[in-house]
Amino acid sequence: xxxxxxxxxxxxxxxxxxxxxxxxxxxxxxxxxxxxxxxxxxxxxxxxxxxxxxxxxxxxxxxxxxxxxxxxxxxxxxxxxxxxxxxxxxxxxxxxxxxxxxxxxxxxxxxxxxxxxxxxxxxxxxxxxxxxxxxxxxxxxxxxxxxxxxxxxxxxxxxxxxxxxxxxxxxxxxxxxx
Amino acid sequence: xxxxxxxxxxxxxxxxxxxxxxxxxxxxxxxxxxxxxxxxxxxxxxxxxxxxxxxxxxxxxxxxxxxxxxxxxxxxxxxxxxxxxxxxxxxxxxxxxxxxxxxxxxxxxxxxxxxxxxxxxxxxxxxxxxxxxxxxxxxxxxxxxxxxxxxxxxxxxxxxxxxxxxxxxxxxxxxxxx
Amino acid sequence: xxxxxxxxxxxxxxxxxxxxxxxxxxxxxxxxxxxxxxxxxxxxxxxxxxxxxxxxxxxxxxxxxxxxxxxxxxxxxxxxxxxxxxxxxxxxxxxxxxxxxxxxxxxxxxxxxxxxxxxxxxxxxxxxxxxxxxxxxxxxxxxxxxxxxxxxxxxxxxxxxxxxxxxxxxxxxxxxxx
Numbered sequence: 362x363x364x365x366x367x368x369x370x371x372x373x374x375x376x377x378x379x380x381x382x383x384x385x386x387x388x389x390x391x392x393x394x395x396x397x398x399x400x401x402x403x404x405x406x407x408x409x410x411x412x413x414x415x416x417x418x419x420x421x422x423x424x425x426x427x428x429x430x431x432x433x434x435x436x437x438x439x440x441x442x443x444x445x446x447x448x449x450x451x452x453x454x455x456x457x458x459x460x461x462x463x464x465x466x467x468x469x470x471x472x473x474x475x476x477x478x479x480x481x482x483x484x485x486x487x488x489x490x491x492x493x494x495x496x497x498x499x500x501x502x503x504x505x506x507x508x509x510x511x512x513x514x515x516x517x518x519x520x521x522x523x524x525x526x527x528x529x530x531x532x533x534x535x536x537x538x539x
Numbered sequence: 540x541x542x543x544x545x546x547x548x549x550x551x552x553x554x555x556x557x558x559x560x561x562x563x564x565x566x567x568x569x570x571x572x573x574x575x576x577x578x579x580x581x582x583x584x585x586x587x588x589x590x591x592x593x594x595x596x597x598x599x600x601x602x603x604x605x606x607x608x609x610x611x612x613x614x615x616x617x618x619x620x621x622x623x624x625x626x627x628x629x630x631x632x633x634x635x636x637x638x639x640x641x642x643x644x645x646x647x648x649x650x651x652x653x654x655x656x657x658x659x660x661x662x663x664x665x666x667x668x669x670x671x672x673x674x675x676x677x678x679x680x681x682x683x684x685x686x687x688x689x690x691x692x693x694x695x696x697x698x699x700x701x702x703x704x705x706x707x708x709x710x711x712x713x714x715x716x717x
Numbered sequence: 718x719x720x721x722x723x724x725x726x727x728x729x730x731x732x733x734x735x736x737x738x739x740x741x742x743x744x745x746x747x748x749x750x751x752x753x754x755x756x757x758x759x760x761x762x763x764x765x766x767x768x769x770x771x772x773x774x775x776x777x778x779x780x781x782x783x784x785x786x787x788x789x790x791x792x793x794x795x796x797x798x799x800x801x802x803x804x805x806x807x808x809x810x811x812x813x814x815x816x817x818x819x820x821x822x823x824x825x826x827x828x829x830x831x832x833x834x835x836x837x838x839x840x841x842x843x844x845x846x847x848x849x850x851x852x853x854x855x856x857x858x859x860x861x862x863x864x865x866x867x868x869x870x871x872x873x874x875x876x877x878x879x880x881x882x883x884x885x886x887x888x889x890x891x892x893x894x895x
Contacts, residue, residue, distance in 0.1 A: 364542055364720055371728055372549055379890030380558040380736040383709070388893070390755055392814055395598055399568055402678070406701040412709070420751055421814055458570055458599055472682050500758070504828050523762040530891045531739070531768070534557030535708045537566070537716040538893040542720055550727055558736040561887070573776055577746055580856070584879040590887070636748055636777055650860050712735030713886045715744070715894040 384413040384533040388526060391539055392421025392447070394454035394466060394481070398473075400539045401484035407535070408491035415533075417526040419498035423505065425451045426497060428513045444506065450513070451481045489516050496521050562591040562711040566704060569717055570599025570625070572632035572644060572659070576651075578717045579662035585713070586669035593711075595704040597676035601683065603629045604675060606691045622684065628691070629659045667694050674699050740769040740889040744882060747895055748777025748804065749813035750822060750837070754829075756895045757840035763891070764847035771889075773882040775854035779861065781807045782853060784869045800862060806869070807837045845872050852877050 375381070385407045389400050400416065408414045418426055424447040448454050455466045473480060479487065488495075496519045497512065509520055519525075530536045553559070563585045567578050578594065586592045596604055602625040626632050633644045651658060657665065666673075674697045675690065687698055697703075708714045731737070741763045745756045756772065764770045774782055780803040804810050811822045829836060835843065844851075852875045853868065865876055875881075886892045 364724065367724055367728075368542065368545055368549070371724070371731065372545075375549065375553060375556075375731060378556070378731075378734070378737050379739055381556050383557055385705075385708075388755075388759075390752070390895075396568070399566075399598060402701055403566075403705070407705050410702060410705055412705070420755060469682070476681055478678060478682060500834060504825070504832055504834060523758055524766060527741075527759070527763050527766055527768070527891070530741075532890075535705070535711075535714050536891050536893060537714060538895055539568075539716055546720065546723055546727070550723075553727065553731060553734075556734070559734050561735055563883075563886075574746070577744075577776060580879055581744075581883070585883050588880060588883055590883070647860070654859055656856060656860060713883070713889075713892050715892060717746075717894055 379531045380534055382413065382532045382534060383411065384415070384529070385535040385537070386415050386526065386530040386533040387417065387536070388538045389416055389418045389422035389425075390420050391457070392424055392454065393457035394451075395456050395458075395469070396539050397422075397425055397451060397454055397481055398484070400537075401481060401488060403537070404493050405484055405487045405491060408488065408493050412534075414488075414491075414493040415496060415526075415529045416493060417496045417498060417529070419501045421447070423497055423501045423507060424448050425454055426495070426512050426515075426518075427507065428511060429453070431511045441506070447505065451485070454481075485513070485515070492516075494519070496525060498523070498526075557709045558712055560591065560710045560712060561589065562593070562707070563713040563715070564593050564704065564708040564711040565595065565714070566716045567594055567596045567600035567603075568598050569635070570602055570632065571635035572629075573634050573636075573647070574717050575600075575603055575629060575632055575659060576662070578715075579659060579666060581715070582671050583662055583665045583669060586666065586671050590712075592666075592669075592671040593674060593704075593707045594671060595674045595676060595707070597679045599625070601675055601679045601685060602626050603632055604673070604690050604693075604696075605685065606689060607631070609689045619684070625683065629663070632659075663691070663693070670694075672697070674703060676701070676704075735887045736890055738769065738888045738890060739767065740771070740885070741891040741893070742771050742882065742886040742889040743773065743892070744894045745772055745774045745778040745781075746776050747813070748780055748810065750807075750810035751812050751814075751825070752895050753778075753781055753807060753810055753837060754840070756893075757837060757844060759893070760849050761840055761843045761847060764844065764849050768890075770844075770847075770849040771852060771882075771885045772849060773852045773854060773885070775857045777803070779853055779857045779863060780804050781810055782851070782868050782871075782874075783863065784867060785809070787867045797862070803861065807841070810837075841869070841871070848872075850875070852881060854879070854882075 404414045427450045429450040582592045605628045607628040760770045783806045785806040
């Protein structure tokens, strides 16, 4: 047995092992307020514990990243329609259950304030401070006719494809789809 | 090359590797009957296969853990409202699709009985026997004004925060968000 | 310190480590068109990157695997009812949001075509070519009275239980529940 060779091979294997990084990757697919709150609480919690965190916003999730104060340039007809129909930014999101014509959503927001739970706006601020990375799915943006210039200001906001999420997920200790 | 040192360093690295435990961590966020059945079938299946299983109930999921026979003490106005509006216990949950004013939900329950699929009640019993751990999200309980004394009897039911879930998830081989 | 023994023990440990395979396991629980598209884009993307991919279709997800051109044999009353009520195949799926009596669903399908995003049919074809494995949950099929002969033609389509999913998930680098 060639100990040195065996040991070095094992080391290479361990280093290349998937899932071995102290990192969390999350797909944020949902357009529901409650799921966005959950994703941000998990993301900021993980970052606060020293994990590297990468969020990949796709489908309905992308609409939450729009900045209501920004205007996109010229769009085609369907892009304009989607832009009109989808919630413009995270403050327009509603609950997945008990929305009840706005009452449930307003109740939760009121409760969060009263109980000193951070609002979604504050959670995004904390996320930015803690270095949580936000990636937006290129295909979703293209499909819904959204443009990068109408997205929120966030450090190093990146537009990328599913391969980018998978590369992150593969080396992450934790992966979630929300 | 100092073989002993290298080997011992590699051993330390492998032991500290995230995701290396034969363990399953699951966030149960949903308030839908079908998703609760799925979560319990996965949890009891994993426990039966010898995995350590930790479930973290949050948001709508917490309502499923209420015991309809128990009374909570004094609550504030919003807590009372939520208590009234949310399903009281797992037997009040409904399907995410095809609820159809109760018909779909009743059909599934009837079918599960007929086909000898364990009911949600039985699955919780099995989970308890197999040592599946149940944690409840403190923030969700606080937000919805729920108290530990109105929760089901379950061995070592624990109320904790997101950091607890993340610590479990990080060392788990499998993590899911349902 | 017996180096040879220590090294060989560490090797065994590393080889048996859960989550160490370059593999993705996904539960496809949902019956929504958008989530099916997402699951297939992730699955084919991962397979294209050289990962082994195993999908486990359960609950509403199974309905998407029915082939509308095939007929199942005799069914009992509830099986017939479910067969009638659930979408027959992936081209009958609708969006989880903004279905709007079919308009939203038609818009997304139209957009995908226009933007050259592969349709769900094409994604299944690509998945088959790339060797993505499809497993169907036995209990779900039994519960909803579905039979293997009414399912789509797909290489090595397998009907199996939750234990099979867990065995895959445990050795996978990435696990998702959609």
